[in-house]
Amino acid sequence: MLISIAIDFHQADVATREHFHLSEERLTQLYRTARSEIVTEAALISTCNRTELYAWVDGDDPTLIDRAVRTLARRWMRTRAEGDQLLQAATRRVGIDAARHVVRIAAGLESQVLGDGQILGQLKAAYKRASRGHSAGPVLHRLFETALRAGKRVQTETSLTTGRNSIGAEAAITANQRFGNLENARCLLVGAGKTGARAAKQLHKLGARDLVIVNRTFETAQELAKFVGGRAAPFETRHVEAAMADVVIVATGSEVPVITTEGLARGREACAATGYALLLMDLSLPRNIDPAVAEQPGITLVDLDTLHQPILTAETMRRDAAPLAADICESEISSFMEWVANMPARDAIKPLRTALEDVARREVAFAAKDAGIAERTASRIVAKLLAGPMAALRRAVQRGEPLDAQAMMLLEMFSPAAAPAPRAVRPARTAAPKPAVVAEHVPPPPVAPPERRPSTVLSPEQFT
Structure with a gap:
């Protein structure tokens, strides 16, 4: 969720x-x-x-x-x-x-x-x-x-983003409305990021000719100053530059105030500007201008909350485009929520997709001898093969049917983790030698001595 x-x-x-x-x-x-x-x-x-x-x-x-x-x-x-x-x-x-x-x-x-x-x-x-x-x-x-x-x-x-549509630009508009004319006003911009750049460009469009850009990275300040026809000043001089300015717009990403009460008081005293009118505009969060500076005579401090009211007036120019923008958002939201709803279907079919992609990738790589072609071709083949099963699982999700049975079946069939371990190959059977039969010891029967024939003795006469 x-x-x-x-x-x-x-x-x-x-x-x-x-x-x-x-x-x-x-x-x-x-x-x-x-x-x-x-x-x-x-x-x-x-x-x-x-x-x-x-x-x-x-x-x-x-x-x-x-x-x-x-x-x-x-x-x-x-x-x-x-x-x-x-x-x-x-x-x-x-x-x-x-x-x-x-x-x-x-x-x-x-x-x-x-x-x-x-x-x-x-x-x-x-x-x-x-x-x-x-x-x-x-x-x-x-x-x-x-x-x-x-x-x-x-x-x-849509035309929702046309015209002045940033905090920086709106701050410049507010400064112009308060002064009536910025041609003779010195404007100091502390911070040359996107918000500061938009404020500087808008001040230039409104006729400000004395623009001073201060940034921690001096080269960035120089680039923006060149673009708007102003001059860059080192970051360390920001309090003195603020004391000599009529309008100060601060838009940095600092975690602590870059314009402090003590620093500004010393700068105004050094420039003999104590009590002169000074408009400070803080466009940062956390705030980059110490709120206590508003206690000094002649200083008007405008922060994001104060700036909200003039912004509301500018919003009227864009409200006509808001309904169409909202329709676009609802279309994209519906697409995202449908994707979220189909997560169970994708999870259920993932083992099958993995198995098929592995087989297709190996076979195509063997035929094409190119791993890149095999990767792309395998993905397209599997996407076409699984279009039907995926549509069926999505319909099951839409009907509110649980996918537990289907998911378990696919996991058991195709998940590598669920595949049974290959059985050990049994050795070929060989005929076991028959055990020797040990007969009981039977004494051999007595052997009768051969019958002796009576010898015949030949007499000399018979011999000759």
């Missing part, structure tokens, strides 16, 4: 999402410990607006599922108490509801910005991370492939 535990912007504010956010190190540890006897697969999606854990439980008993959810929550947060806090704030989904949610995320239907163009790349990155951690198995592989396919279809077949 597919399950999910989700913390997102619908039910949790930035501070709550920040508390349950997982660093790269913690995520690695989670992937090492998430799987168990009942949880066979796991994958985590983490963006600025959500952290969601998906898992496959080997069973559909409600008690088993509840135990799996609590176990995953504890391993997510390391302790039982923190795991219970997570479950109090999180949304649980099971079965088709969990599948539908992740597909809709990929399509941009569950984003803070409807039709967010970045979410598909973030989902793909999460899928690759789970694959590298060897925690995603066949079910989650299929789920993420389905979600990514749905997202691509929505992008190409």
Whole structure:
């Protein structure tokens, strides 16, 4: 059974999402410990607006599922108490509801910005991370492939992702609305990733001419600055650059604030800018601007929660495309759930498939003298041979018939593990020598001495 535990912007504010956010190190540890006897697969999606854990439980008993959810929550947060806090704030989904949610995320239907163009790349990155951690198995592989396919279809077949559709672009729009004109405003961008790049490009489109790009990798900052006609500055100068700016947009992947209260106060004092109007926009999770900076005079701090309202206005442009995008998602979800429902049929026929592929591969390789051709040809032959049996097993699943008998028969007939061990060859029979018959010792009968004939003596006269 597919399950999910989700913390997102619908039910949790930035501070709550920040508390349950997982660093790269913690995520690695989670992937090492998430799987168990009942949880066979796991994958985590983490963006600025959500952290969601998906898992496959080997069973559909409600008690088993509840135990799996609590176990995953504890391993997510390391302790039982923190795991219970997570479950109090999180949304649980099971079965088709969990599948539908992740597909809709990929399509941009569950984003803070409807039709967010970045979410598909973030989902793909999460899928690759789970694959590298060897925690995603066949079910989650299929789920993420389905979600990514749905997202691509929505992008190409609908207008949901047209126009401004990212947090970075919306932040630039909000800054322009507050200033009225960005031509004479100095704009500082801290972070040159996808979100930062979109914000920089949108600022440039809106007329910003004094753009400063700061990034940990100076070469990346230089590339983006060249593209938008701005200049790059070293990461160490970010507080001074922020003190001299009118608009600061921060979008990095740091786990700690990169704009601190003390650093900004010193920078403003050094530049004699204390008290001047400064708009700070934090697009990161965890937050990369210390919330305490809002206490300094002249500073306005906008975070993801504050940015939500102007985003709602922009969503109106894309709502007309949402029904068609939802239909695409439902089509892909139906395909995935059908695949899940047919898992017993595939498992039942797997021994037969393995045996047939092995025979076909060896025979074709013998004839073609090419292992590559043999592999491809064997797979096609077996697929055609098993089309009928597989269809029959799928119909049995749809009728609700148990496949135990069929599965057991196929396992006994074709599973290598179930094959009887070859009997030892018996040696050829040889005629056993007949035992010598030992006769009882009978003394031989007495032999009578030969009868002696009387000798005849010849007289000399008879001799001559």
